Structures are given as C-alpha cells and as structure tokens.
Amino acid sequence: MAPILDIQNLYKNYGATEILKDINISIEPGDFLVLVGPSGCGKSTLLNCIAGLEPISGGTLSIGGKDMTHVSPKDRDIAMVFQSYALYPTMSVAKNITFGMKVRGVDQATQDAKLKEVASLLQIEPLLNRRPSQLSGGQRQRVAMGRALVRDPKLFLFDEPLSNLDAKLRVEMRTEIKKLHQTLDASIVYVTHDQIEAMTLATKIVVLKGGVVQQIGTPAEIYNRPANLFVADFMGSPAMNLIPARVQRNGTGTQVAIARDGADPIVLTDTRDLDLPEEVILGLRPEDIAESGFRAGAGVQEAACLVDMVEPAGADTYVVSELGGRQVTARLHAETSARAGQMLKLAFDMSKVSYFAKATGERLN
Known part of the structure; x- marks a missing residue:
C-alpha cells in the first residue's frame, strides 16, 4: 500500500535562513502523525508545506501516491483545522460547515446529508442555527473540525487545535479527537508543543528541534528509547x-x-x-x-x-x-x-x- 504522505529530503529556506533541513517522513493510511517540538522548531512551517500554503525549497512531497510538490492547496485533497478556528462570524454553524461544499458546487441533498452525519458525530446538532459568537471555545473548535470532516479528504491537518482551550477542556477535546480518529480511520497530521497531547493521540511521533528531525517512532519508542538527550528531556512529564x-x-x-x-x-x-x-x-x-x-x-x-x-x-x-x-x-x-x-x-x-x-x-x- 502506498504511503498516504511521503516527504523526501524536504528543505525550507527563508532567504539564507534554513528553517527545515532534510526532512524525511512517511505515514500509512489511518496513521495519526504528531509533529512535536519547542516553539520555533519548524513544526507549523512543515504543516504549511504539506498543506501547500508554503512552497518548499527542496525535496518532494506526495499525498496518496501523487506528487504534490507544486500543486496548489485546493487541489491537494486535504482539510485543515487551525488554532484560531477561522470561522465566518456572520454565518450560522450549519452554513460554516457546508460553505466549502457549496463553493465546490456540491448538491444541496449531499450537503444536508453530510451536515447531519458530521453534526451527529461531533454532537453539535443543537448548535447548528447559532453564530460563532454564541459558542464556547470548545464548541467553536468542534465546528471547525466539522467543516474539515465534511470534506472527507485524504489527509487532515491540525495546527495546535487545542492551545486556546483551558486545561480541562483540552483533555476532553483530546479524547474527542482520539475517538474521531478511531471511528473514521482518518489519516491525520497534527502539530502540538504539548508532549502529553503527542503521547496520547499519536500512532507515530516526529520530534523536531531547530528544523531537524531528532527522532521518529511510536509513542512507546520515543518514551522508552529516546534517541538523544533532547528527546529524553523533552518527552515525558516530569522529564527523564x-x-x-x-x-x-x-x-x-x-x-x-x-x-x-x-x-x-x-x-x-x-x-x-x-x-x-x-x-x-x-x-x-x-x-x-x-x-x-x-x-x-x-x-x-x-x-x-x-x-x-x-x-x-x-x-x-x-x-x-x-x-x-x-x-x-x-x-x-x-x-x-x-x-x-x-x-x-x-x-x-x-x-x-x-x-x-x-x-x-x-x-x-
């Protein structure tokens, strides 16, 4: 089976500054890949490269077996969930979720069916007529996830989706995202600086530091056999x-x-x-x-x-x-x-x- 995401020798420079250096990552369909590392390590830049929001300076990037290195974001068959929710304030929850389908010319019956399915999955049926301003942070994040889920893409990209939530809500939403992954068998790339989040959600973790991959492995491998002092110190609370x-x-x-x-x-x-x-x-x-x-x-x-x-x-x-x-x-x-x-x-x-x-x-x- 072809990897759902295959990154080979990827470099990203801003002028003379190297942000990402020789990144090689491959994940299978259904994998939950978490990119983790301290602030400024390049994890969000890498996610933006996968999304096509940032051009890469070297190497190749394939999604679902197709070379996407120079393909525009809208043609990559991805859906992205941002830290800031990025909802349209004047639209209802229902319209926020179906807007992308409407733009792509999906017929009304399919839009309605998808909306019903996703609202049930995320337990947001009572919220469909509300505006984003009438929702809590956790509810807004559910709506943002709903908008991604109706796409049924090859790859979901999550950029620190829980960092605006309080501690208790983060734990609840983490459980929701894990359940969602198990239910849909979705392929996910997820960015976080929270190593507990990485350990609980991932099937595979990539630890980054200074734009360089320090280690790739399962949560157990990263935790029990850290490749170097940086990974040993970064993963685990309290640290090793x-x-x-x-x-x-x-x-x-x-x-x-x-x-x-x-x-x-x-x-x-x-x-x-x-x-x-x-x-x-x-x-x-x-x-x-x-x-x-x-x-x-x-x-x-x-x-x-x-x-x-x-x-x-x-x-x-x-x-x-x-x-x-x-x-x-x-x-x-x-x-x-x-x-x-x-x-x-x-x-x-x-x-x-x-x-x-x-x-x-x-x-x-």
Missing part, C-alpha cells in the same frame, strides 16, 4: 532524570558510579553487557525509581539517598534528591512516609536505564 555518571568495569556487568555532595558515590550495577565510555549521562524515568520494597526484578538496585524535597501530587508523591549534581525525581506511591532531610532507600530499575554520550548527547544503548 539525566544524571552524569562514571562507568566502572567488573566481572558481573557494568558498574555505574554517581557522585554525591559530601558523601561517597552511589554505585549501581547494570547486568546488561554494555560497551560504554568512561563518562556517560544516565537517563532514568521518575517511575523507574521506587521506594525500597516496591519494585522487584533482576535489574533493581537499591541505594540510600538524602531527600531534599517531597511534592505530593494526588495519586503520586514526587521525591527529589540531588545526585551527580542534578535534581533527581522519583515517583513514589501516595502513602509514602518520605520526609525532607531523611535518608531514604530508593530502588533503581537498571534494566530501564538509557545511556547517552556526554559530548554528543546521542543514545549509546
């Missing part, structure tokens, strides 16, 4: 702990020593057969550091750590210690008796550790 460490060889595996202020280093054994340089950055997610007795397994190593801070967070309690000159966060159960200033035995799951090169930040294992 990144701790400078020294590697020592011994007969049973790899020993990792982590310096501590005013105390001997913590020495942990990784039983995996790894070929590591002497100095590394050790990466471990907060949930892979537990309280002694709460984590079992061959790779688990325990060490006493001084608790600097305790942060209750409902279902979890975060405990912060200083290791290797960095603040290290452990995600413990809510009932922990940990208190600031005490020594607490923590269990480190060494089978989950990622190692990164100190100089380049690239993943080593």
Whole structure:
C-alpha cells in the first residue's frame, strides 16, 4: 500500500535562513502523525508545506501516491483545522460547515446529508442555527473540525487545535479527537508543543528541534528509547532524570558510579553487557525509581539517598534528591512516609536505564 504522505529530503529556506533541513517522513493510511517540538522548531512551517500554503525549497512531497510538490492547496485533497478556528462570524454553524461544499458546487441533498452525519458525530446538532459568537471555545473548535470532516479528504491537518482551550477542556477535546480518529480511520497530521497531547493521540511521533528531525517512532519508542538527550528531556512529564555518571568495569556487568555532595558515590550495577565510555549521562524515568520494597526484578538496585524535597501530587508523591549534581525525581506511591532531610532507600530499575554520550548527547544503548 502506498504511503498516504511521503516527504523526501524536504528543505525550507527563508532567504539564507534554513528553517527545515532534510526532512524525511512517511505515514500509512489511518496513521495519526504528531509533529512535536519547542516553539520555533519548524513544526507549523512543515504543516504549511504539506498543506501547500508554503512552497518548499527542496525535496518532494506526495499525498496518496501523487506528487504534490507544486500543486496548489485546493487541489491537494486535504482539510485543515487551525488554532484560531477561522470561522465566518456572520454565518450560522450549519452554513460554516457546508460553505466549502457549496463553493465546490456540491448538491444541496449531499450537503444536508453530510451536515447531519458530521453534526451527529461531533454532537453539535443543537448548535447548528447559532453564530460563532454564541459558542464556547470548545464548541467553536468542534465546528471547525466539522467543516474539515465534511470534506472527507485524504489527509487532515491540525495546527495546535487545542492551545486556546483551558486545561480541562483540552483533555476532553483530546479524547474527542482520539475517538474521531478511531471511528473514521482518518489519516491525520497534527502539530502540538504539548508532549502529553503527542503521547496520547499519536500512532507515530516526529520530534523536531531547530528544523531537524531528532527522532521518529511510536509513542512507546520515543518514551522508552529516546534517541538523544533532547528527546529524553523533552518527552515525558516530569522529564527523564539525566544524571552524569562514571562507568566502572567488573566481572558481573557494568558498574555505574554517581557522585554525591559530601558523601561517597552511589554505585549501581547494570547486568546488561554494555560497551560504554568512561563518562556517560544516565537517563532514568521518575517511575523507574521506587521506594525500597516496591519494585522487584533482576535489574533493581537499591541505594540510600538524602531527600531534599517531597511534592505530593494526588495519586503520586514526587521525591527529589540531588545526585551527580542534578535534581533527581522519583515517583513514589501516595502513602509514602518520605520526609525532607531523611535518608531514604530508593530502588533503581537498571534494566530501564538509557545511556547517552556526554559530548554528543546521542543514545549509546
């Protein structure tokens, strides 16, 4: 089956400034691709290149097996949902949704049938006679999605559609978009700077930084096996702990020593057969550091750590210690008796550790 979207060696320059550098991305029909990265990384520019709103400076771009590199936006068989909703203020919701079909000369019966189907899918039937000014932010975003859905395009493009909504509504709309994707089996490219949104919605994530692809993978691959320090730090909340460490060889595996202020280093054994340089950055997610007795397994190593801070967070309690000159966060159960200033035995799951090169930040294992 041909990819629904195939981007090869794409470059985008503004004058002498390179905005996107050698982008290669391919997705299958039904994929939900999320472009994620910090502000200014080029994700919205890339979406605009896919939409045809920005010409590309090099490379090729195909949609549904057809070369769209120089094709105008209206002929690309795409539908776009913007952050700003972009609704016509003087038109009713119904007219906003069907306007594009009307312009394309779709007959009235088809318009009515499509409107009914989409309004039911998005649960906006009671809103059809209202104007955009009479709607909440979440309702406006539903209408904007409705206008895209009646197109039945090859590819849906979403540009930070939830960033104008409050936190609770964002979570609700995220669930709606996920349900919509599952119901329609639609092919979607979605831009966000919110990595939780990326993790929950995507079948495939592209992490961008400075116009360069850092990693492409499933949410699980990106989360569990980040390609470099940037991805490790960017994806996940709280972020992965990144701790400078020294590697020592011994007969049973790899020993990792982590310096501590005013105390001997913590020495942990990784039983995996790894070929590591002497100095590394050790990466471990907060949930892979537990309280002694709460984590079992061959790779688990325990060490006493001084608790600097305790942060209750409902279902979890975060405990912060200083290791290797960095603040290290452990995600413990809510009932922990940990208190600031005490020594607490923590269990480190060494089978989950990622190692990164100190100089380049690239993943080593």
